[in-house]
Amino acid sequence: MPDHLSHHEALIYVMVMMSAVDKTMADDELERIGSLTRFLPIFRDFARERLIPTARDCAALLDGAEGLDIALEVVREALPARLNDTAYALAVEVAAADHAIRNEEIRFLQLLRDRLDLDKLTCAAIERSAIARFRK
Template identity: 70%
Template sequence: MSSSLSQQEALVYVMVMMSAVDRHMTDDEFARIGTLVRFLPSFEGFDENRLIQIGRDCAAELAAPEGLDVTLELVREALPQRLHDTAYALAVEIAAADQRIRNEEIRLLQLLRDRFGLDKLTCAAIERGAIARFRK
């Protein structure tokens, strides 16, 4: 099933992985994915109607043998280095959407940071920004 992804598909995969990592995709997380796809310049020209199919494709990749590792590599290969921090920021946005960060989400963020070669200071800044945006 492994195939190459477009940049936009890879960014959606990151958000779907983060939403599904705890095996429960909340309405808040799904709504946040839709909002980000409609709002962010990275998704300009993207057909929002493809979100469900891309989510299914991502779930199928994750369910395959060594699914998480293979999916992370597909995402890394699809994204130029300039979008690595963008992908990480999208993952943080989805993790923060329900205002609870679970251990599984923290672990996936660590895997993304390592896979993308992001420094801890950049990641901390992205995480701190999300905390500020979602604070009540």
């Protein structure tokens, strides 16, 4: 793991944590992470070859003692405040990829909201927009 994460890496960590929080990283979630890093403007200057190594670094951190708590703190330190809602939105996107939100994912969103000091109204708006986008 690098000493300091870029904002790109921190956002990828959030997506990987969301995918891994239920102990399985589903193919549709991994595909969603790849597509988000390809088309979102925030990743425009991200070196795409860093995606897999960054995801592996995050997974290794999560495997350690208190991995989730440490990873959340690393993300909080790396992200500028203006990207906190972006991180939350990316987590919601990954959670919605398989059209089923599990209890572990809800709990992770709560932890992320609290760690990034996001207000509940902002988070509710992000969640509601995902419901509208992913409705069948």
